[in-house]
Amino acid sequence: MAARALMFQGTGSDVGKSLIVAGLCRLLASRGLSVRPFKPQNMSNNAAVTEDGGEIGRAQALQARAARVAPTVDMNPVLLKPQSEIGSQIVVQGRVFGSARAREYQSRKAELMPYVLDSFAKTRALCDIVLVEGAGSASEVNLRAHDIANMGFARAVDAPVVLIGDIDRGGVIASLCGTAAVIDPTDAKLIAGFIVNKMRGDPSLFATGMTFVAERTGWAPIGLVPHFRDAHRLPAEDVFGLEASPARAPGAAGHRVRIVVPVLPHIANFDDLDPLRLEPGVELVLLRNGAALPVDTDLVILPGSKATIADLAALRTCGWDADIIAYSRRGGRVLGLCGGYQMLGRSVADPDGIEGPPGSAAGLGLIEVTTELAGDKSLVAVRGRTVADGVAAVGYEMHIGRTTGAGTQRPLLRFDDGRPDGAVSIDGRIAGTYLHGFFAGDAQRAAWLARLGAPASSLGYELLVEQTLDALAAHLAAHLDVNRLLSMAR
Template sequence: MGNPRGALLVAGTTSDAGKSIVTAGICRWLARQGVRVAPYKAQNMSLNSFVTSDGAEIGRAQAMQARAAGIEPTADMNPILLKPGSDRRSQVVVLGRPLADVDAMEYYEVKDRLREIALASLARLRDDYDIVVCEGAGSPTEINLRRGDIANMGLARDAGLPVIVVGDIDRGGVFAALHGTVALLDAADQALISGFVINKFRGAPELLAPGLDMIRAATGRAVYGVLPWLDGLWLDVEDSLALESRPASAGLAPYGRQTLRVAVVRLPRISNFTDLDALAGEPGVLVRFVTSPAELDDADLVVLPGSKATLADLAWLRRTGLAGAVADRAARGRPVLGVCGGYQMLTRSIHDTVESPDSPDPVDGLGLLPATVVFKPDKTLGRPVGEAYGRRVAAYEIRHGVVTLDDGAEPFLDGCRAGAVWGTTWHGALENDDFRRAFLSDVAAVAGRDFTPAPGTDFAAERERRLDALGDLVEHHLDTEALLRLITEGTPQGLPVLPPAGMLIH
């Protein structure tokens, strides 16, 4: 392939259209050709994040894309991360460090500064790598947000990036979505939309072919390929929308023994639910996301995952009756695991004036673990290493909460254990194979379930296999020669302008 240079923006007709996996697939395909490639997302709104080796917080999807490219993730790959704490306010993380909590209007006041930071990050990546594959955010035709856009067409215009648009055919209406995405942009933006990729296709190709011809004729733009539906590509997603289509378990298989049932409480502000990917990939383990007390009845393990709004989600637990159901389980010796925010909910009290500035007084937790929590303005970001069940555990942590254990509490991975209740501040601990199997064996014994984890399960290898599957999708189903020309030569000249361009945006 030589030494190509260039960049590309992968946009989408909607959130969860497949931008993240297409970006990762292109990165893996290029890396397998010997190209030095890096991912990039100027602005990401996600509660699934990761900590780089130097302690920077970035979107989990960009860390996954960096793995696909065979490189270490850095803050430049996601210079701006928005972490919603409510419907109106988000924490703004800039180059891996929290800047402020702002509402939508306050955010627009700093957009020019953030645009400069984002463009500087992209410039550094383009200097350091042969190709940079950029991922857009949401849709480029969120016309009410176009003026301040720094992640989609605003970025493409500033950096001169050719753009492909990914459409999700499984949702229906893909041709209208592709055509409308182009038509609602002004002429200068349209000039950068070079073509389309149709994602999640399952059906007869010959029935789709006439539609491809018609969208080419209607827009004057190429279709770079059709990616088939492929089960089991749910690792490291960034958007909670993906939970709607996620299978109950990817690893469930008949092994001649009882299935271990795991119920994960789907909190309103759930964060880092990717912690459960390794459990869902374990043969014989059934993982379900639940929202009602009745769904806990047959669970061997209940997990309270991370949260960006610990007190608000704790109040939701109480309103729904889930808090009482979890407490009842613990009283009967049924296993419960809390991770980060979920761990904090299990303690005796939580004092949070950082994420919940309207709550000046301590709030009672569920009282299932002998500890108290105080939130601090400085965020703890790190990649800790420890030990549990005699096994090495490498993880990462992202938190404002500082937990103090009562005297005599039994430590557990920077957290504690009391009977059948475990809590830890660490994310990613379950990705450690030996620890995961030991923990599940303990859970099964406490729950009285006849379950033994399958020996030899390798989560890291499974992740690599799925990244290879993404690279295979790109290699076998996209016109890679045309795609590489687009990346290296830029947007074709003379693309037609579709009406009603310019009527809505000025």
């Protein structure tokens, strides 16, 4: 017998769909149900490597973790990864399928629906219930033709829909009722209930609002969910959700180290920064819009990029290249992660136009390496140790290209299979690695912070994520009619 399915769509982007699905995955798993997350189409440069050797959106990997199962490529069969001038890279069932501009992609969606339905059938065969997450807004009728992400998918598999609105951004009544008014009547029949999310203040003030929406639409009110204050402890799906840590208090110099991250247009895998943001002894500063590098910076991190050459150009436009080079000459420390590692070298070449127009660009020249973007994409979970101090490091590789040069003779890491990774400058202050998840390991993070002079920390990052998922599940259990949700699934 096929598993039940229930789909969660939103009145817009960032209304909390991913978080609610994650919380319900943990809640239902804790009730003894076998549950799987599923998102037909996602758009994000924050991706995760699966055990079956592919990549999916980070949000679906978190939802799988919440469900206490390993993530698979079928949980997110279509992943769009925005690049530079060529539009988005299309990843299908974990592997690069091609690339397309936005308008061209609309005409290719019909081609991708069979893959989506195949992955959904495989996912459904493994569990009791599938929680499906839509993308963007259910009311984007201009994109309804060949839709695979929202109502097009729901109708294809006859999945009942729960619509989520965000009261924090305002206009939630109009957003919910407006969705009912503009979508196709056959699509509207699939919507069984609604949730109002991110309530701040007295919930009784919106009781009549819930009643109004229910009466106007005929949908069941599933719950008014207060803002979940610990959401920042979980990886953000979108770069717009990327947060800095609270600023260092005046006179607190020496008690917190300042780690600075330039936020570039095609930043990728930015959840690498989450463990640092949560450290009490760290002030994580996100540089945006050309803001100057603070003079009392303790470490600069260049994060991953989906378009390294384009982001190098953006780095120079902001003047951050000169800031970082001057900072390094004063003895500052710099760490490059994946695309950031490539930027630290002498040059980056993309002869085949994998990430943008074919070409090459000079790097920052802080490590004696060069990179050519060519060959197959490396997607693998890895374990190893830092060469200098033997501290364990665990994470995953997700990159294309080969980095060579004298700097690689001083690798930052050595993996358990014997492969070296990364490079370190002669003075040891500049380093780069292809390892994502580098700071998620408590021992590795503690070693870096100790070198920077941060106070010892008791933060257990992975444990904190688990505790937060449990708290999220309890939060939803208190404010949603979960039994009614289960009765809606079919």
